[in-house]
Amino acid sequence: xxxxxxLKASDIxxxxxxxxxxxxxxVIIVALTMLAxxxxxxxxxxxxxxxxxxxxxxxxxxxxxxxxxxxLSNVLRLLWETILISIVATTTASVFAILFALxxxxxxxxxxxxxxxxxxxxxxxxxxxxxxWALILVISFGTNSMTGFLALFFGxxxxxxxxxxxxxxxxxxxxxxxLNATGATYWHTIFKAVLPGSxxxxxxxxxxxxxxxxxxxxxxxxxxxTGIGYLFDLYYKQLNYEMVTLITLAIVVAVLIIEAFSNLIxxxxx
Amino acid sequence: MSSTVEYKSNGTxxxxxxxxxxxxxxxxxxxxxxxxxxxxxLMDYTGLxxxxxxxxxxxxxxxxxxxxxxxxxxxxxxxxxxGVTLSLGFLATILGAVVSLFLAFGTAVNLSKPWLSNxxxxxxxxxxxxxxxxxxxxxxxxxxxxxxxxxxxxxxxxIAYLVKAYSEAFEEVDEGKIEALRASGxxxxxxxxxxxxxxxxxxxxxxxxxxxxxxxxxxxxMGAAAGAGGIGYELFMASGFYYxxxxxxxxxxxxxxxAIILELLANRLKVSA
Amino acid sequence: xxxxxxxxxxxxxxxxxxxxxxxxxxVLISFDEDIEVTGQEVETLSKKEVKQMPVIMSIxxxxxxxxxxxxVLKDISFDIKKGELLSIIGPSGAGKSTLLRSINxxxxxxxxxxxxxxxDITNVKGKALRQMRTNIxxxxxxxxxxxxxxxxxNVLHGTLGYKNSLQGIFSMYTESEKEEALDIITELGIExxxxxxxxxxxxxxxQRVGIARALIQKPKIILCDEPIASLDPSSSRVIxxxxxxxxxxxxxxxxxxxxxxxxxxxxxxxxxxLNTGEVVFNGHPSEINKEVIxxxxxxxxxxxxxx
Numbered sequence: 044x045x046x047x048x049x050l051k052a053s054d055i056x057x058x059x060x061x062x063x064x065x066x067x068x069x070v071i072i073v074a075l076t077m078l079a080x081x082x083x084x085x086x087x088x089x090x091x092x093x094x095x096x097x098x099x100x101x102x103x104x105x106x107x108x109x110x111x112x113x114x115l116s117n118v119l120r121l122l123w124e125t126i127l128i129s130i131v132a133t134t135t136a137s138v139f140a141i142l143f144a145l146x147x148x149x150x151x152x153x154x155x156x157x158x159x160x161x162x163x164x165x166x167x168x169x170x171x172x173x174x175x176w177a178l179i180l181v182i183s184f185g186t187n188s189m190t191g192f193l194a195l196f197f198g199x200x201x202x203x204x205x206x207x208x209x210x211x212x213x214x215x216x217x218x219x220x221x222l223n224a225t226g227a228t229y230w231h232t233i234f235k236a237v238l239p240g241s242x243x244x245x246x247x248x249x250x251x252x253x254x255x256x257x258x259x260x261x262x263x264x265x266x267x268x269t270g271i272g273y274l275f276d277l278y279y280k281q282l283n284y285e286m287v288t289l290i291t292l293a294i295v296v297a298v299l300i301i302e303a304f305s306n307l308i309x310x311x312x313x
Numbered sequence: 314m315s316s317t318v319e320y321k322s323n324g325t326x327x328x329x330x331x332x333x334x335x336x337x338x339x340x341x342x343x344x345x346x347x348x349x350x351x352x353x354x355l356m357d358y359t360g361l362x363x364x365x366x367x368x369x370x371x372x373x374x375x376x377x378x379x380x381x382x383x384x385x386x387x388x389x390x391x392x393x394x395x396g397v398t399l400s401l402g403f404l405a406t407i408l409g410a411v412v413s414l415f416l417a418f419g420t421a422v423n424l425s426k427p428w429l430s431n432x433x434x435x436x437x438x439x440x441x442x443x444x445x446x447x448x449x450x451x452x453x454x455x456x457x458x459x460x461x462x463x464x465x466x467x468x469x470x471x472i473a474y475l476v477k478a479y480s481e482a483f484e485e486v487d488e489g490k491i492e493a494l495r496a497s498g499x500x501x502x503x504x505x506x507x508x509x510x511x512x513x514x515x516x517x518x519x520x521x522x523x524x525x526x527x528x529x530x531x532x533x534x535m536g537a538a539a540g541a542g543g544i545g546y547e548l549f550m551a552s553g554f555y556y557x558x559x560x561x562x563x564x565x566x567x568x569x570x571x572a573i574i575l576e577l578l579a580n581r582l583k584v585s586a
Numbered sequence: 587x588x589x590x591x592x593x594x595x596x597x598x599x600x601x602x603x604x605x606x607x608x609x610x611x612x613v614l615i616s617f618d619e620d621i622e623v624t625g626q627e628v629e630t631l632s633k634k635e636v637k638q639m640p641v642i643m644s645i646x647x648x649x650x651x652x653x654x655x656x657x658v659l660k661d662i663s664f665d666i667k668k669g670e671l672l673s674i675i676g677p678s679g680a681g682k683s684t685l686l687r688s689i690n691x692x693x694x695x696x697x698x699x700x701x702x703x704x705x706d707i708t709n710v711k712g713k714a715l716r717q718m719r720t721n722i723x724x725x726x727x728x729x730x731x732x733x734x735x736x737x738x739x740n741v742l743h744g745t746l747g748y749k750n751s752l753q754g755i756f757s758m759y760t761e762s763e764k765e766e767a768l769d770i771i772t773e774l775g776i777e778x779x780x781x782x783x784x785x786x787x788x789x790x791x792x793q794r795v796g797i798a799r800a801l802i803q804k805p806k807i808i809l810c811d812e813p814i815a816s817l818d819p820s821s822s823r824v825i826x827x828x829x830x831x832x833x834x835x836x837x838x839x840x841x842x843x844x845x846x847x848x849x850x851x852x853x854x855x856x857x858x859x860l861n862t863g864e865v866v867f868n869g870h871p872s873e874i875n876k877e878v879i880x881x882x883x884x885x886x887x888x889x890x891x892x893x
Contacts, residue, residue, distance in 0.1 A: 044360050054708050071550070076407055079400035083460040083542070090408075090465050096455035097465075124357060133353035134345050170572035174534040174545060175565050178552040183369035188356035216338035221796075224690055225711035225803055226719035226747025231754040235743055243338060243734070249345075257442035265446060266549075269357075272446075280451060291447055311337040317778055318768060326764040328757065330781040477796040 093199055104288040111285040118293050125270035128188055129256035132195035136202050137249050144207030149238055154245040169201025177263045186268040194263045199252050210241045243312045250305035257298055377562025386561050388511055389494045395571060398536060398543035401526035404464045409471030409520050417479035418505055438521055441473035449539040462543030467531055471524050478520040482513040525574040629834055631855040632868040639667035642839055648698030650684050658684045659794040660863040669842045671833045673850035676860035677883050682843040686809050690722045721749035723800025726814035733785040737795050740784055741767045744802035770798045790821025799826055810842040826853050
């Protein structure tokens with residue numbers, strides 16, 4: 044046997060193994076999908092047919108009657124309230140998130156116990172779903188903006204801490220090393236290297252969070268009876284589908300405007 | 314001394330001349346600060362009684378996390394409901410991933426025509442602008458409240474997310490590798506499945522799993538807000554119907570544990586990717 | 587005036603482009619007795635001159651262990667003379683970077699002592715550690731500047747070691763510090779860029795900002811961690827010449843990690859060779875020969891010979 048032919052044989056083996064792995068992966072995924080469909084009672088055919096049904100439904104409700112349009116000012120007022128809560132919750136959360144990110148980053152931590160504490164608090168706040176926060180808070184705070192604000196605050200806070208820690212770790216390692224080598228103090232490295240270097244990226248994350256929160260605020264509003272989510276729920280239950288469509292469109296337009304605005308800002312600061 | 318030096322109005326040497334980006338950022342920070350302060354005054358506080366709400370929240374949180382217990386349901390049922398929520402998330406992710414893969418081929422600028430790429434991007438921007446819960450409720454009008462509406466509604470957002478992630482990964486693939494196969498006469502399909510997918514496999518898996526992690530949280534929300542069932546519905550019942558804080562606590566902790574496990578798995582996949 | 591200067595500088599750079607074409611290769615070794623990459627004559631010290639110089643720092647029995655049983659540095663001992671340019675060469679992973687960072691305690695050595703100006707600095711903490719670091723400047727392979735701040739601000743960061751936290755946070759730099767920074771910037775030929783953000787500069791310009799930041803500290807020693815590894819040949823030459831000049835004219839001791847043997851031979855007064863964490867050579871550049879290089883670069887030396 045020559046050396047080359049044994050090599051070829053093993054090559055073929057690798058290809059066969061690869062195909063076998065691929066087949067196995069596909070089989071596992073299909074099996075899991077079937078299992079999941081069984082558990083949830085999900086019917087793939089119903090799923091497929093629901094898409095064109097929903098689209099034709101939406102199209103048929105696009106022509107608004109006079110009485111629907113008369114409600115527009117009300118829609119816009121609650122939409123504004125929702126946007127307000129989203130932005131204020133995000134900016135407030137980001138102030139706390141910067142402090143926790145500085146404590147939690149391996150680059151800027153003060154001591155290990157505080158670092159782990161900061162990370163654990165952030166992880167709890169992030170992994171408890173916003174709905175859970177909303178449901179817990181509505182019991183004691185009632186149906187007003189404060190509930191929505193706090194629910195969004197906790198959700199955003201945990202997410203932003205993680206994003207900020209990544210930003211600090213990725214962007215500041217070199218400059219912090221240089222400042223430490225010149226004999227700078229801890230606060231020098233924070234204010235002269237970490238913050239100037241990470242601010243634009245952090246602000247970009249804040250913008251992202253505002254976009255996300257406007258969508259989440261709808262969900263929170265639905266559960267806590269506040270803002271645009273409450274209005275949607277109200278008309279949805281009354282089967283007033285024209286209003287449902289109008290509200291959906293209003294949200295879409297608001298989100299698109301805010302996305303366009305934040306992309307504009309991103310281009311300027313990054 | 315160099316002629317490029319500039320002086321401040323008080324005669325001291327300037328150490329920096331902020332450029333446009335820095336000026337914009339400074340004003341944005343000041344603006345956000347003012348907006349936040351004003352925003353607090355503009356919010357609607359109807360029926361808010363902080364002297365009652367804060368102690369009550371603390372008391373509730375104490376009950377939730379210090380003495381959690383399942384009073385109206387069993388552990389078996391709770392875990393089954395977690396399975397339902399995970400399944401909803403899984404279905405939305407996997408169906409979304411399949412659709413996204415093909416849409417992403419059409420979106421990546423190095424694999425597609427500009428008009429097609431822009432059309433898909435525009436479509437996706439609009440899909441993403443509608444909150445998931447509204448998608449689910451809209452599909453529920455056609456299909457009824459339940460798993461079908463939840464999965465399809467969640468799938469729409471997953472597609473919006475994954476197409477962006479996938480197509481950006483595809484765009485990173487070295488142009489030379491595509492060219493090499495094209496030169497040897499390979500078809501479009503060959504290029505996609507012999508070069509693009511194998512080259513980006515670890516990214517695709519990592520992004521898909523990340524979306525699964527997100528979809529678990531979304532599925533909890535849909536259970537609570539859009540009648541999709543699962544652990545989210547149990548949470549909704551415990552808090553909104555039974556007012557049982559111990560049970561809310563137990564369910565929240567279960568969700569927390571599952572979410573943290575998923576996050577750790579996602580992090581691990583991200584590192585190896 | 588300014589235009590004239592720029593034209594001159596462009597010419598200067600063009601003259602330099604022939605320098606060390608292979609510098610971007612990972613390890614570059616050349617044995618030619620008349621090294622063609624040297625370009626013009628560089629003023630270095632003879633072996634005898636180095637011997638007579640006073641000691642500024644001595645490293646004794648230095649060990650660094652990252653994980654148990656795996657020593658990155660093993661029993662490193664050598665003296666550093668006041669005002670010399672010392673190159674540390676060795677293959678990647680030999681511990682050059684760890685050694686350099688142990689000197690200013692950016693990395694804590696496991697055992698051994700470092701004496702700087704007759705003071706043991708191995709265990710200094712807090713204020714004393716900061717003060718020690720102001721006396722030791724450092725420049726880096728990736729420049730380690732704050733990209734979004736101006737050249738001027740980055741240079742002034744070198745004065746932070748002399749300030750308390752509040753003075754630093756509120757950028758309370760004195761006019762004399764600013765003027766000194768301007769002098770150094772002008773000396774290094776980057777005075778046209780003082781208000782530019784550092785990410786708008788070329789690699790060679792960034793490294794000159796790095797040197798300026800180290801110089802404003804008024805250091806006794808400057809540590810350079812692979813200062814030219816990310817630069818093109820002509821910028822590399824500008825940087826090495828500046829380092830040589832700092833050493834000759836200001837009497838500052840310069841310690842440079844390098845992986846190009848011929849650059850080390852050309853610019854150093856002394857060379858220390860490191861292999862797997864041990865000093866395998868310590869001598870004058872003229873003593874570098876084939877055997878020495880084989881010792882430093884180990885058994886895969888044959889693979890490294892080019893042409």
